[in-house]
Amino acid sequence: MSAKYFTPLVASLPSTVPFVGPEAQERARGKGFRARIGANESVFGPSPKAIEAMQEAASQVWMYADPENHDLKQALSAYHGVAPQNIVVGEGIDGLLGYVARMFVEPGVKVVTSLGAYPTFNFHVAGYGGELLTVPYKDDREDPEALIDLARSSGARLIYISNPDNPMGTWWGSDVMEEMIANVPDGAVLILDEAYCEFAPEGTVPPLDVTNPKVLRFRTFSKARGMAGARIGYAMGEAELIQGFDKIRNHFGVNRVAQVGALAALGDDAYLAEVIEKVAQARGRISAIAQANGLYALPSASNFVAIDCGKDGDYARAVLAKLIEQDIFVRMPGVAPQDRCIRVSAGLPADLDAFEEALPKALA
Amino acid sequence: MSAKYFTPLVASLPSTVPFVGPEAQERARGKGFRARIGANESVFGPSPKAIEAMQEAASQVWMYADPENHDLKQALSAYHGVAPQNIVVGEGIDGLLGYVARMFVEPGVKVVTSLGAYPTFNFHVAGYGGELLTVPYKDDREDPEALIDLARSSGARLIYISNPDNPMGTWWGSDVMEEMIANVPDGAVLILDEAYCEFAPEGTVPPLDVTNPKVLRFRTFSKARGMAGARIGYAMGEAELIQGFDKIRNHFGVNRVAQVGALAALGDDAYLAEVIEKVAQARGRISAIAQANGLYALPSASNFVAIDCGKDGDYARAVLAKLIEQDIFVRMPGVAPQDRCIRVSAGLPADLDAFEEALPKALA
Numbered sequence: 001m002s003a004k005y006f007t008p009l010v011a012s013l014p015s016t017v018p019f020v021g022p023e024a025q026e027r028a029r030g031k032g033f034r035a036r037i038g039a040n041e042s043v044f045g046p047s048p049k050a051i052e053a054m055q056e057a058a059s060q061v062w063m064y065a066d067p068e069n070h071d072l073k074q075a076l077s078a079y080h081g082v083a084p085q086n087i088v089v090g091e092g093i094d095g096l097l098g099y100v101a102r103m104f105v106e107p108g109v110k111v112v113t114s115l116g117a118y119p120t121f122n123f124h125v126a127g128y129g130g131e132l133l134t135v136p137y138k139d140d141r142e143d144p145e146a147l148i149d150l151a152r153s154s155g156a157r158l159i160y161i162s163n164p165d166n167p168m169g170t171w172w173g174s175d176v177m178e179e180m181i182a183n184v185p186d187g188a189v190l191i192l193d194e195a196y197c198e199f200a201p202e203g204t205v206p207p208l209d210v211t212n213p214k215v216l217r218f219r220t221f222s223k224a225r226g227m228a229g230a231r232i233g234y235a236m237g238e239a240e241l242i243q244g245f246d247k248i249r250n251h252f253g254v255n256r257v258a259q260v261g262a263l264a265a266l267g268d269d270a271y272l273a274e275v276i277e278k279v280a281q282a283r284g285r286i287s288a289i290a291q292a293n294g295l296y297a298l299p300s301a302s303n304f305v306a307i308d309c310g311k312d313g314d315y316a317r318a319v320l321a322k323l324i325e326q327d328i329f330v331r332m333p334g335v336a337p338q339d340r341c342i343r344v345s346a347g348l349p350a351d352l353d354a355f356e357e358a359l360p361k362a363l364a
Numbered sequence: 365m366s367a368k369y370f371t372p373l374v375a376s377l378p379s380t381v382p383f384v385g386p387e388a389q390e391r392a393r394g395k396g397f398r399a400r401i402g403a404n405e406s407v408f409g410p411s412p413k414a415i416e417a418m419q420e421a422a423s424q425v426w427m428y429a430d431p432e433n434h435d436l437k438q439a440l441s442a443y444h445g446v447a448p449q450n451i452v453v454g455e456g457i458d459g460l461l462g463y464v465a466r467m468f469v470e471p472g473v474k475v476v477t478s479l480g481a482y483p484t485f486n487f488h489v490a491g492y493g494g495e496l497l498t499v500p501y502k503d504d505r506e507d508p509e510a511l512i513d514l515a516r517s518s519g520a521r522l523i524y525i526s527n528p529d530n531p532m533g534t535w536w537g538s539d540v541m542e543e544m545i546a547n548v549p550d551g552a553v554l555i556l557d558e559a560y561c562e563f564a565p566e567g568t569v570p571p572l573d574v575t576n577p578k579v580l581r582f583r584t585f586s587k588a589r590g591m592a593g594a595r596i597g598y599a600m601g602e603a604e605l606i607q608g609f610d611k612i613r614n615h616f617g618v619n620r621v622a623q624v625g626a627l628a629a630l631g632d633d634a635y636l637a638e639v640i641e642k643v644a645q646a647r648g649r650i651s652a653i654a655q656a657n658g659l660y661a662l663p664s665a666s667n668f669v670a671i672d673c674g675k676d677g678d679y680a681r682a683v684l685a686k687l688i689e690q691d692i693f694v695r696m697p698g699v700a701p702q703d704r705c706i707r708v709s710a711g712l713p714a715d716l717d718a719f720e721e722a723l724p725k726a727l728a
Contacts, residue, residue, distance in 0.1 A: 002553050002577040003604040005521055007470045013611040021616075023430035036427070045426045054422035054621065061418065061593040061625070062409045063400070064586075066387035091455065095614050106371045120616075127612050157369055189366045213366040222428075229425040229620025240367040247377040248491050250459050252385075252484075255619040256593025257418065261425070 009107065009129045018119040022329045031327065035351035038329040040166065040196075040304045042226035043348050044278050046261060047271040050227065053264035057257045065256035072263050076234060079266060086210040086236055088245040091253050093195055093220045093233040096245070098124045100191060100216065100235075103244045104157050105130035112151045113160040114142045116167070116335035118193065121160050130158075137338055140298060140306070141170040144180035152185040159184065162193035164200050167333045167343045169300030177206040184214040189241070192217050195233075198224035198272065199279055200301035213238040221258075223303055224275055225265045230258035279303045282346035289356045293363055298341070306333070306341040309363075313339035322362035328355055373471065373493045382483040386693045395691065399715035402693040404530065404560075404668045406590035407712050408642050410625060411635040414591065417628035421621045429620035436627050440598060443630060450574040450600055452609040455617050457559055457584045457597040460609070462488045464555060464580065464599075467608045468521050469494035476515045477524040478506045480531070480699040482557065485524050494522075501702055504662060504670070505534040508544040516549040523548065526557035528564050531697045531707050533664030541570040548578040553605070556581050559597075562588035562636065563643055564665035577602040585622075587667060588639055589629045594622035643667045646710035653720045657727055662705070670697070670705040673727075677703035686726035692719055 003011070022039065026032050036043070045051070069089035077084045090096040097120060105111060107129035113121060115134035125132055133154055135146040142161050151159045161180070164171035172180075177192070184190045192215055197205050208217065220233035232254060235242070265271075286305040287297035296308040309316040313336050320332050320342050332342045344355060367375070386403065390396050400407070409415070433453035441448045454460040461484060469475060471493035477485060479498035489496055497518055499510040506529050515523045525544070528535035536544075541556070548554045556579055561569050572581065584597035596618060599606070629635075650669040651661035660672040673680040677700050684696050684706050696706045708719060 002602065003608055005551060005553065006467050006608055007473075009470070010467050010608060010611060015607060015611055017431065017610070017615050019431070019615070021428065021431045023434060024432055027434065039428060041428065042426045045423055051422045051425075054425065055419040057593075058415045058418040058422070058621070058625070059409055061415075062406045062590040064385065064403060064405065064592045067381065067383070067385045068388055070387060070391065091614065091617055094616055098614055103370050103374050106373070109371075187369060189369065226426040228428045229421075231429075231617060231619050238366065243379060244367055244370055244374060246381070247374060247379055250455065250462055251381050251383070252458055253455055253595060255595050255622060257422070257621050258619060261422070 013127060018123045025324070025329065033329040034327040035347055035354040036329050037345040037347040037351050037355065038331040040223065040302070040345045041228045042223060042275060042303060043346065043351060044226055044275045046226040047265045047268035049268045049271070050261040050265040054257045054261040057260040061256055063256060064252050065254050065259045067251040069254060069259060072259055075263055075266050080208060080236065082208055082210045082236055085239040086242055087234055088242050088249070089232065089234045089254060090245065090249060092222055092231040093193060093218045094120050095231065095253070096218060096233055096235050097121050097191070099245050099249055100158070101125050101128045101130065102248055104189065110154045110156040111158040111160070112147055112154065112156040114147065116333050116338050117142065117160060118162060118166060119334065121191070137168065140168045140338060141165065141172065144172060144176055148180060148183045148185070151188050156188055158191055159188055160191045160193065162195065163204065164196040164301035166196065166302065168306045168338060168341070169298055169302040169304055171200055171204055171301035173203050174206045181206060181212065181215050188214065190215040194218060195220045195223050196302035199276060199303050204301060208236060210236060210238055213241060216241060221262045221265055224272055225262070226275065227258065227261060227265060230261055231255060232258040232262045279346040282352060285352050286344050286346070289352065289359060293359050304343050304345040306343050308341050311340060316340050316342055319362045323358055326358040326361060328358050377491060382487045389688070389693065397693040398691040399711055399718040400693050401709040401711040401715050401719065402695040404587065404666070404709045405592045406587060406639060406667060407710065407715060408590055408639045410590040411629045411632035413632045413635070414625040414629040418621045418625040421624040425620055427620060428616050429618050429623045431615040433618060433623060436623055439627055439630050444572060444600065446572055446574045446600055449603040450606055451598055452606045452613070453596065453598045453618060454609070454613060456586055456595040457557060457582045458484050459595065459617070460582060460597055460599050461485050461555070463609050463613055464522070465489050465492045465494065466612055468553065474518045474520040475522040475524070476511055476518065476520040478511065480697050480702050481506065481524060482526060482530060483698065485555070501532065504532045504702060505529065505536065508536060508540055512544060512547045512549070515552050520552055522553055522555055524555045524557065526559065527568065528560040528665035530560065530666065532670045532702060532705070533662055533666040533668055535564055535568055535665040538567050538570045545570060545576065545579050552578065554579040558582060559584045559587050560666035563640060563667050568665060572600060574601055577605060580605060585626045585629055588636055589626070590639065591622065591625060591629060594625055595619060596622040596626045643710040646716060649716050650708050653716065653723060657723050668707050668709040670707050672705050675704060680704050680706055683726045687722055690722040690725060692722045
């Protein structure tokens with residue numbers, strides 16, 4: 001019973017996980033899914049150039065990756081027009097959010113987020129003993145003004161927002177985000193999660209300003225670049241903040257194959273454009289399927305669509321269960337009133353055929 | 365200057381890194397190494413079956429890996445004869461050591477290790493505010509009895525030992541390790557790092573006993589399995605201790621390609637046996653090269669050899685510098701008196717040809 005020697009904080013943590021994976025559901029069900037459109041993965045896959053680079057790198061995996069992520073940081077530096085010292089590469093946004101929590105959060109520290117926003121961020125904040133304060137969504141969008149107000153009144157150290165938002169797919173334009181950034185109170189840092197920004201319309205992403213010490217921008221190769229399983233993402237911000245990651249990160253933590261793949265993926269914006277176009281088509285089709293079933297699909301700037309099932313959370317959960325019964329892997333928001341929706345990720349035509357066939361039966 | 369809002373602990377941490385990678389050295393030198401035999405990587409590479417599996421998985425990397433690592437844990441369970449609930453899979457031993465530090469260490473907690481043992485473990489302990497207490501090596505071996513004594517007298521919560529040892533390559537037999545495990549004081553957990561155990565002679569690895577809550581055993585695919593860049597390893601121990609990892613780990617943190625590769629690698633013990641044999645031959649050749657230059661090579665149960673340069677640390681550092689000047693990447697122990705040695709990893713014949721040619725010049 002050495003577990004009694006865990007730190008009081010770790011001992012106090014529940015044994016919850018942010019998400020149950022589809023594989024665990026498949027094992028519990030005793031059969032596979034025919035459409036995997038629940039985790040906002042990119043069914044369109046990574047760039048063929050990235051695949052080729054990763055295949056070539058497979059035999060080189062006996063070598064640790066460069067712990068400085070030098071080549072990738074140089075490429076990201078050129079891509080975004082910010083200096084390498086303003087970039088940290090890590091094990092996906094999830095991994096980087098864990099580091100951020102560790103950098104800023106200890107028992108007694110307050111953190112502001114939206115009620116029903118990204119559970120993995122909450123998991124990390126709770127894991128370091130932070131106190132989560134939440135603001136409700138407003139008309140299915142995160143509410144920048146209310147987040148800022150609560151941060152100011154509570155003295156929060158971190159403020160989390162995703163733009164475009166997950167799980168609703170809604171978004172704010174650059175003007176609103178710029179105003180939010182300008183209003184971050186002293187003593188707080190805005191965690192701006194832009195995992196889905198490549199899918200958003202022009203005018204969504206506020207300008208990068210790495211001289212501003214009040215905001216950290218998070219990007220990933222998991223979504224539009226199709227490399228969720230590679231676990232590679234990055235954050236951009238003021239150099240001194242970025243250096244904080246180096247004090248604590250697992251320096252040899254990035255997978256070498258992922259590093260090579262990300263570099264190749266970054267060099268293939270033509271493929272990225274194709275994916276963005278295919279995702280837009282898939283969103284359109286998901287919306288059309290919803291509409292054909294008398295449901296409203298929320299506008300989305302991401303690679304998924306929230307479908308309002310028109311009743312309460314219990315109803316949407318029942319619809320979700322009926323879709324899963326029909327071997328369609330989808331997820332849904334966790335809290336009311338957003339939990340009146342189910343969330344469907346962009347799929348291949350065959351995935352959406354399956355969804356189209358299953359949805360009326362789920363609603364019946 | 366939001367860095368002033370770091371937690372006091374993180375703010376107090378130095379900007380050190382456990383290791384500088386060979387790539388950084390190459391950039392600083394402006395030229396590449398001709399032999400990469402400094403990081404105890406396996407130049408023999410992963411199993412061809414693992415390479416093939418990883419190449420096939422590259423196009424599937426759009427999917428997150430199974431966060432429960434179910435299939436790999438099942439395979440490890442069968443391989444080691446322990447239940448899946450006694451196994452946690454993580455981002456290499458480095459990543460798992462970070463989790464262990466987080467589980468057990470907070471400011472004021474004492475941790476015992478050997479002076480000059482694994483720097484990454486020390487990095488993680490310091491990163492959580494732990495107080496490191498050290499025991500000197502004794503005749504170039506870690507000193508189990510002294511480690512236990514210091515843990516008992518200091519009330520340490522963690523005790524670290526690697527067997528076989530890194531950076532010296534020395535080892536203790538199963539009997540000594542069993543005695544050490546039996547003597548772990550109440551309130552302490554032994555972190556037994558067995559990264560190199562596949563290379564050790566029979567009778568080195570003590571029996572696995574996952575009912576004992578006082579020891580956690582760490583294994584990796586980075587060394588004998590040739591997958592350092594994949595970042596995948598595991599720990600085995602009492603179920604309640606193992607559950608602690610689940611409270612804090614980055615659940616989706618393992619790379620999907622690594623997961624698939626590890627599973628394939630685990631199924632190819634014939635290849636593992638070949639690697640072990642090649643490593644033994646390489647160790648023999650490194651020892652012969654040392655001897656031909658009038659130097660003593662320490663016996664090694666790992667995939668590297670510590671060569672005693674016969675004088676003090678300054679001399680060995682000069683020899684190391686002269687090897688690096690000749691494009692041979694090697695490393696050396698960090699503290700006296702072990703720093704009279706340089707550490708040479710098993711290489712391909714061409715790597716060792718280069719080392720053989722360079723060493724006399726480095727000593728001249």
